[in-house]
Amino acid sequence: MLAKRVAQLDASGIRKVFDLAGKLVNPVNLSIGQPHFAVPEAIQQTAIQAIQEGHNRYTLTQGTNELREAIGEKLNQEFGPAERKILVTSGVSGGLLLGFMCLLDPGDEVIIPDPYFVMYKSLIELVGARPVLINTYPDFGMHVDDIGRAISKRTRAIVVNSPSNPTGAVYGQSELEKVADLAAKKDLVLISDEIYNEFCYDEPYVSVAEIYKKTLLLRGFSKTYAMTGWRLGYAAGPTELIEKMTMVQQYTFVCAPSMVQWAGITALQTDMSKEVEDYRRKRDLVYEGLREVFEVRKPGGAFYIFPRAPEDKAEKFVQRAIEKNVLIIPGEVFSSRNSHFRISYAAEDEVLSRGIETLCGLAG
Numbered sequence: 313m314l315a316k317r318v319a320q321l322d323a324s325g326i327r328k329v330f331d332l333a334g335k336l337v338n339p340v341n342l343s344i345g346q347p348h349f350a351v352p353e354a355i356q357q358t359a360i361q362a363i364q365e366g367h368n369r370y371t372l373t374q375g376t377n378e379l380r381e382a383i384g385e386k387l388n389q390e391f392g393p394a395e396r397k398i399l400v401t402s403g404v405s406g407g408l409l410l411g412f413m414c415l416l417d418p419g420d421e422v423i424i425p426d427p428y429f430v431m432y433k434s435l436i437e438l439v440g441a442r443p444v445l446i447n448t449y450p451d452f453g454m455h456v457d458d459i460g461r462a463i464s465k466r467t468r469a470i471v472v473n474s475p476s477n478p479t480g481a482v483y484g485q486s487e488l489e490k491v492a493d494l495a496a497k498k499d500l501v502l503i504s505d506e507i508y509n510e511f512c513y514d515e516p517y518v519s520v521a522e523i524y525k526k527t528l529l530l531r532g533f534s535k536t537y538a539m540t541g542w543r544l545g546y547a548a549g550p551t552e553l554i555e556k557m558t559m560v561q562q563y564t565f566v567c568a569p570s571m572v573q574w575a576g577i578t579a580l581q582t583d584m585s586k587e588v589e590d591y592r593r594k595r596d597l598v599y600e601g602l603r604e605v606f607e608v609r610k611p612g613g614a615f616y617i618f619p620r621a622p623e624d625k626a627e628k629f630v631q632r633a634i635e636k637n638v639l640i641i642p643g644e645v646f647s648s649r650n651s652h653f654r655i656s657y658a659a660e661d662e663v664l665s666r667g668i669e670t671l672c673g674l675a676g
């Protein structure tokens with residue numbers, strides 16, 4: 313009955329942990345990929361007001377003029393003034409699907425640094441293309457030489473995800489310049505998933521879109537403003553690509569939720585520096601709590617940390633943690649390897665402390 317393109321599709325490993333979580337009583341849940349704070353009040357009020365004022369219909373496919381203008385201004389402030397095509401999407405997920413659909417033919421290849429966000433591999437396979445994974449253990453940097461060696465005649469794009477899910481790695485200017493040089497030489501598109509751009513703790517954020525013109529820039533509201541269920545993001549990049557993605561949106565998503573687009577304007581004016589500062593502190597707390605016992609890199613951004621499991625297979629360690637009521641995600645969900653595990657520190661300090669104590673106890 314089902315098409316071949318979905319034959320290999322399996323439930324995300326994260327979902328499986330969520331299902332398990334449902335069965336535990338009051339678990340220490342370090343598996344969740346969303347902020348633990350609430351959507352700021354002003355953003356909530358704008359959404360409520362938008363509904364009450366009748367913003368409940370389809371919007372323009374590309375998003376309301378008002379939100380696109382606000383996004384354009386934000387990008388002008390960051391990158392300098394320019395004419396930009398912007399498409400408002402249903403989350404970064406929506407932008408990823410439209411981008412892959414418009415860039416890839418069956419058999420084309422996309423380079424993905426491994427570990428990677430789960431959706432990339434599945435979406436690339438769904439459109440009949442081939443993900444080519446580049447091992448970035450143990451430092452989780454952009455291994456530009458390895459990427460260069462992996463480029464073939466069928467390569468169309470390289471995925472850049474900084475800060476990264478699941479490692480929290482942040483790529484600096486020189487690393488991104490090297491990737492951009494390589495892409496320019498081979499005429500490739502860079503797909504820059506910048507959903508965690510506001511969660512960058514130790515240095516000013518650098519976007520590869522600033523360095524390389526043929527970048528599909530994808531940003532979202534889910535993580536920065538805790539609006540994960542509201543489904544809002546945007547894409548900017550080469551005109552030809554954004555116009556075609558808009559056309560495909562017309563036949564698929566139609567538009568991003570209309571009341572949420574109004575709330576998005578308020579979100580762009582909302583200062584989240586306190587929340588980000590709190591996550592920087594949590595990053596330090598968790599890193600300091602784990603580093604004596606685990607082999608672990610200090611993450612520069614997002615709200616994840618990706619330590620090495622103390623035994624060969626992370627799966628076993630994760631299972632033992634779950635038996636102790638601590639939910640973490642095995643590395644194989646994000647990787648061709650299963651040596652590490654992901655902790656999300658988007659949780660209360662007390663939960664984090666209990667989690668660290670249990671994990672260190674299990675490893676010691």
Ligand SMILES: Cc1ncc(COP(=O)(O)O)c(C=O)c1O
Pocket residue numbers: 345402403404405406429473476477505507532533534540543544545
């Ligand atoms: C790296 C990365 N990209 C994209 C997404 C999806 O975000 P959205 O809610 O905007 O679709 C996530 C969510 O976990 C993510 O971690």
